[in-house]
Amino acid sequence: MTLVPMNSSDVRVTDDARWRAVETRDPAADGQFVFAVKTTGIYCRPSCSSRQARRKNVQFYAGPVDAEDAGFRACKRCNPKKQAPLEQRAQLVAAACRMIEAAEEPPSLEALAKNAGISRFYFHRLFKEVTGITPKAYAAAHRAARLRGELTGGASVTSAIFDAGYNAISRFYEESGRRLGMRATQFRDGGKDTMIKFAVGECTLGSILIAATTKGVCAIDFADEPEMLVNQLQDRFPNAELVGGDPEFEALAASVIQYVETPRGSLDLPLDIRGTAFQEAVWEALRNIPTGDTASYAQIAVAIGRPKAVRAVAQACGANTIAVAIPCHRVIRTDGNLSGYRWGVERKQALLAREVAS
Numbered sequence: 001m002t003l004v005p006m007n008s009s010d011v012r013v014t015d016d017a018r019w020r021a022v023e024t025r026d027p028a029a030d031g032q033f034v035f036a037v038k039t040t041g042i043y044c045r046p047s048c049s050s051r052q053a054r055r056k057n058v059q060f061y062a063g064p065v066d067a068e069d070a071g072f073r074a075c076k077r078c079n080p081k082k083q084a085p086l087e088q089r090a091q092l093v094a095a096a097c098r099m100i101e102a103a104e105e106p107p108s109l110e111a112l113a114k115n116a117g118i119s120r121f122y123f124h125r126l127f128k129e130v131t132g133i134t135p136k137a138y139a140a141a142h143r144a145a146r147l148r149g150e151l152t153g154g155a156s157v158t159s160a161i162f163d164a165g166y167n168a169i170s171r172f173y174e175e176s177g178r179r180l181g182m183r184a185t186q187f188r189d190g191g192k193d194t195m196i197k198f199a200v201g202e203c204t205l206g207s208i209l210i211a212a213t214t215k216g217v218c219a220i221d222f223a224d225e226p227e228m229l230v231n232q233l234q235d236r237f238p239n240a241e242l243v244g245g246d247p248e249f250e251a252l253a254a255s256v257i258q259y260v261e262t263p264r265g266s267l268d269l270p271l272d273i274r275g276t277a278f279q280e281a282v283w284e285a286l287r288n289i290p291t292g293d294t295a296s297y298a299q300i301a302v303a304i305g306r307p308k309a310v311r312a313v314a315q316a317c318g319a320n321t322i323a324v325a326i327p328c329h330r331v332i333r334t335d336g337n338l339s340g341y342r343w344g345v346e347r348k349q350a351l352l353a354r355e356v357a358s
Helices: 015-023 064-069 085-102 109-116 120-131 135-152 157-163 169-180 184-188 226-236 247-261 277-287 297-303 310-319 345-357
Strands: 034-037 042-044 058-061 195-203 206-212 217-223 241-243
Touching: 015 058, 034 064, 042 064, 058 064, 085 109, 085 120, 085 135, 085 277, 109 120, 109 135, 120 135, 120 277, 135 277, 195 226, 195 247, 206 226, 206 247, 217 226, 226 241, 277 297, 277 310, 297 310
Parallel strands: 195 241
Antiparallel strands: 034 042, 034 058, 195 206, 206 217
């Protein structure tokens, strides 16, 4: 199923798109608009489970106030004047994310749950359901992003560790390899003393580069010319040891190319992901979109508990450097148009077409 939630503030959204949300009772469209039935005089939220009206009898309004000004009354079954359950959950999680980001040290699960006014068990389940990761993982990703910022700015490793919120150096070293993909000094120095294996090949979408650290794949990149791909990798890691021609790694690269040509199932690879906590949450949500399906930027924003962060979701998609394995090509605009793509809209269109065909 193609997931395309509505956004009434977006002038590109058509009544046909709103009607599709009503037909599928899409909960992601709740709070974006309401629909009114002329024959009953009642207006509902898009996900209402009441018997479906005929299209010719339906009118759309931005919200309850507009519908009531037009003379309609609220449905007692779906109660569209109240906040939608999906939005309530998203706001709870968004508040918890803000609490994590503002804290000097990661808040405990008990503190986060208490602030949300729910039990520890339910909060943990809800947070993971909405963001795709646990509160602990979110806090670790945010802290690692702060550390990367400090190191990139040239701070000493010790001061960067404490400024990022690690209350003990030993705690940092427990996580540094997994979060940075290399030692902190190596990250600060552009990958110095780090080996990155890579392979460059050709596919029907042009030249493709696959690169990986010892932690996992750190880049899957497309370009028109292979030299451009290698130059981009060198720019990202100017001091790393780049190793090509490894037979075992080239076999892995061949499997990636095969997936690009015939995308069946999922591309399950260990990944060396480096982003902010927000970006990592977006990328995790992208990996949950089934092959052959699409989602809008608004849907992803709701899925990670940030319903108003549609533009930030688009930016996170643009910041993704691991094509296909983190399938940002499956994210489209609310009106169904493809929007942009780091590697070109033509490649995005081709990838989607192949997934539907497979």
